[in-house]
Amino acid sequence: MADHLGVHRSGLTMPVVTPRFIDNAWRRGCDFINMDLEDSVPQHLKGYARTLIKGAIANVTKGGAEAFTRINHDLILADLEGIIWPGLSKVNYPKAEYAEEIQTLDRIISRLERERGIRPGTVEIGANIETSVGVANAYDIAAASPRVREFGGAGGYDMSRDLGVEMFVGFDQFVYGKGEVELAARALGLEPHTAPFTANTTGSVGDPDRAFREAEAARKCGFRVGGGLHPNVVEPQIKGFTPTEEEVEEAHKVLDEYRELEVFGKTWAETDGQIIDRYEAARARKLLDWSAACAVRDQEKAEAVARVEQAGE
Amino acid sequence: MAAPQSNTDVVLLDLVEFVAEKDKPSAREGLTETIRQVGESGVDVFTLIDSELLYADLHSCVCPELTGVVVSHLETVAQVEEADKLIGQLEDERGIPPGTLEIVVSLDTAKANQDAFEIASASTRISGLTLGRAELVMDLRPEPSGEIHLMQYLMQKLITVAGAIGVPGYGAWWRSPDRGLLATPENTFEAAFRGRAIGFKGSFCVLENQVAPLNQGFTPGAKEVEEASKLLEAYQAAVSPGTASIRQGDRIIDFGTALQAQALIDRAAACEAYDNAKVDALAGRPVPAP
Numbered sequence: 068m069a070d071h072l073g074v075h076r077s078g079l080t081m082p083v084v085t086p087r088f089i090d091n092a093w094r095r096g097c098d099f100i101n102m103d104l105e106d107s108v109p110q111h112l113k114g115y116a117r118t119l120i121k122g123a124i125a126n127v128t129k130g131g132a133e134a135f136t137r138i139n140h141d142l143i144l145a146d147l148e149g150i151i152w153p154g155l156s157k158v159n160y161p162k163a164e165y166a167e168e169i170q171t172l173d174r175i176i177s178r179l180e181r182e183r184g185i186r187p188g189t190v191e192i193g194a195n196i197e198t199s200v201g202v203a204n205a206y207d208i209a210a211a212s213p214r215v216r217e218f219g220g221a222g223g224y225d226m227s228r229d230l231g232v233e234m235f236v237g238f239d240q241f242v243y244g245k246g247e248v249e250l251a252a253r254a255l256g257l258e259p260h261t262a263p264f265t266a267n268t269t270g271s272v273g274d275p276d277r278a279f280r281e282a283e284a285a286r287k288c289g290f291r292v293g294g295g296l297h298p299n300v301v302e303p304q305i306k307g308f309t310p311t312e313e314e315v316e317e318a319h320k321v322l323d324e325y326r327e328l329e330v331f332g333k334t335w336a337e338t339d340g341q342i343i344d345r346y347e348a349a350r351a352r353k354l355l356d357w358s359a360a361c362a363v364r365d366q367e368k369a370e371a372v373a374r375v376e377q378a379g380e
Numbered sequence: 381m382a383a384p385q386s387n388t389d390v391v392l393l394d395l396v397e398f399v400a401e402k403d404k405p406s407a408r409e410g411l412t413e414t415i416r417q418v419g420e421s422g423v424d425v426f427t428l429i430d431s432e433l434l435y436a437d438l439h440s441c442v443c444p445e446l447t448g449v450v451v452s453h454l455e456t457v458a459q460v461e462e463a464d465k466l467i468g469q470l471e472d473e474r475g476i477p478p479g480t481l482e483i484v485v486s487l488d489t490a491k492a493n494q495d496a497f498e499i500a501s502a503s504t505r506i507s508g509l510t511l512g513r514a515e516l517v518m519d520l521r522p523e524p525s526g527e528i529h530l531m532q533y534l535m536q537k538l539i540t541v542a543g544a545i546g547v548p549g550y551g552a553w554w555r556s557p558d559r560g561l562l563a564t565p566e567n568t569f570e571a572a573f574r575g576r577a578i579g580f581k582g583s584f585c586v587l588e589n590q591v592a593p594l595n596q597g598f599t600p601g602a603k604e605v606e607e608a609s610k611l612l613e614a615y616q617a618a619v620s621p622g623t624a625s626i627r628q629g630d631r632i633i634d635f636g637t638a639l640q641a642q643a644l645i646d647r648a649a650a651c652e653a654y655d656n657a658k659v660d661a662l663a664g665r666p667v668p669a670p
Binding site (some may be wrong): 284 | 397399403490491493513516517523529532559
C-alpha cells in the first residue's frame with residue numbers, strides 16, 4: 068500500500084458549471100470534491116467551465132474537503148492551464164491509455180506549479196483506466212509519474228461501452244481488467260482504487276444503504292478510496308471506510324499478543340479460533356494507522372466547518 | 381518423523397514461514413542430515429528458502445538427497461539467476477550432477493506476479509510455480525462472496541504462465557475462512573478439488589490431516605477414470621480414416637476430447653505409481669527399535 072496516506076473515503080463528482088452544487092459542496096462532509104469539466108459539462112460550456120475552477124477551489128474546500136478536477140481527455144493543455152491553481156490537490160485524467168499521456172500531464176503540471184507558486188509535486192494525477200488500451204498499458208501508465216498515487220479503474224460505464232459488455236449485471240464482468248490494474252497498483256506500491264464486486268443491477272447511485280454495504284465490504288478487503296455522485300452516499304461511505312471501535316480494539320489486542328509471541332520466539336499461535344502471526348500484526352498496524360488518519364481528517368473537517376460557521380456564513 | 385507416514389508426496393522443510401528470525405541459524409544446522417532421513421522414505425524433499433537469504437539457506441540444504449528448493453518472496457529475474465548460479469556452484473562442490481536441483485518459484489508478492497512470465501522463464505531449473513502464501517504476503521482478504529479478493533485472477537494468471545513455460549502450477553482454490561494454508565480436512569478437499577478443476581497439479585499444506593484430502597482432491601477419482609476410459613474406447617472403436625469426431629450420447633467426442641481423457645487416465649496412473657513407490661520405500665525402511 069502507498070506510503071502517502073491520503074484519506075479519500077468519500078467525494079462527490081459535480082459539474083463545475085452548476086452553482087448550486089458548487090456552493091453547497093462544502094456542507095457535504097466529503098473528504099474531496101471532484102469538480103468536473105468532462106462528461107457532466109456540455110460541449111459549448113467547456114471553455115467557460117475551466118475558468119470557474121480557480122474561484123471554486125476556495126469555495127469547495129472551506130469545509131475541509133480536498134479539491135480535485137476531472138479534465139477532458141482531449142483538452143489537456145487548455146484544461147490544465149485553467150485549473151492548476153493553489154489549493155488544487157488532484158487532476159483526474161479520464162480514459163488514460165498510454166504512459167506518454169501521463170508524462171505529458173506531469174510536464175505541464177510541473178511547469179504550472181512553478182509558475183504559480185505551488186510546491187513542486189503537490190498535484191496528484193488520477194490516471195483512470197476506462198478502456199481496453201488502458202488495461203493493456205496499465206502498469207506503464209501507473210509507473211509513468213510519481214504523481215500517480217492512487218490507481219484504479221477498468222470498470223464502470225466507459226469501460227463497459229469500450230468492451231461492449233453489459234453494465235448492470237449480477238456477476239463481475241471486469242475480472243481480468245480490474246485484476247491487471249490492481250496488480251499494477253500493488254506492484255508499484257500505489258493505493259489500489261478498487262472494490263470487491265457487489266451486484267448492482269439497477270444502476271442506483273443514491274441509495275445510502277447500498278453505499279454503506281459496498282464501502283464496508285471494500286474496507287474489509289483492505290480498500291480505502293470511495294467517491295460518488297449523490298450527496299446521500301457521502302456519510303455512509305465515510306462510515307463504511309472508517310474502522311469501527313471494535314476493529315481498533317481488536318487490532319490492539321492482536322499486536323499485544325504478537326509481541327508476546329515474539330518474546331517466546333514463536334511465529335504463530337491460535338487464540339479463540341484466530342491466528343496471530345506477523346501477517347496479522349502487519350494488518351493490525353495498518354488498520355491503526357488508517358484509523359488514526361481518518362480521525363485526523365475528521366477533526367480537520369470539523370474545525371474547518373466550525374470556522375466557516377463562526378465567520379457567520 | 382511423522383511427515384513420511386502421512387503419505388505425502390513431498391516434504392517441504394521450512395526455513396521461512398514458521399521459523400523465527402533468531403532461530404534461523406540453528407534451523408540451518410544439521411539440515412542436510414534431516415533431508416537424508418526424510419528422503420529415505422521415498423518422498424521428494426524440498427526446502428522453503430528465502431530469496432533474501434539465498435546464500436545461507438542454500439549452503440545449509442544443498443545435498444544429493446534434496447530434490448529442490450521453493451524460493452519465497454522472489455521478485456526479480458536477477459534473483460532467479462543468482463539462485464541458479466549459487467545452486468550450480470554448490471552442486472559442483474558437493475558432487476551433484478549439474479542441473480539436478482529444481483527451483484519452484486513462490487510468486488507471493490505483487491511485483492512477482494506482475495513479472496511472472498519473465499521470472500518463470502529465467503532458469504531451466506524452474507520446475508513449478510506457486511502463489512505460496514500470497515494472500516497473506518499481499519494482504520488479500522475475503523470478499524462478501526467468500527472468495528479471497530484477487531485470487532481468481534492471480535490463480536488463472538499463474539496457471540496460464542505455468543502452462544506457457546511448461547511446468548505445473550501448485551496451489552489450491554482456498555476460500556474464506558481458510559487462511560494461509562490452514563483449513564479443515566473437508567475444506568482442504570474442496571480447495572484441492574476446485575484447484576484441480578482450474579489446473580493446479582498439487583498443493584502444499586501445513587497440517588498432517590490435510591495430506592489425505594489433498595491427495596484425494598488432486599487424484600482423478602475412480603469414476604472419472606472409468607468414464608474417461610469408456611469415452612476413449614468408444615472413440616478409438618468408432619474413429620476411422622476420414623472421421624475425426626464421433627457422437628456419444630449428447631456429446632461430440634473429437635481428437636481433443638480423447639486426448640484430454642487420455643491425460644486424465646495417465647494422471648491417475650502416475651498418481652497410483654507414485655503411491656506404490658512410496659509404500660515400497662516405507663516398507664524398506666529399518667524398523668525403529670521399540
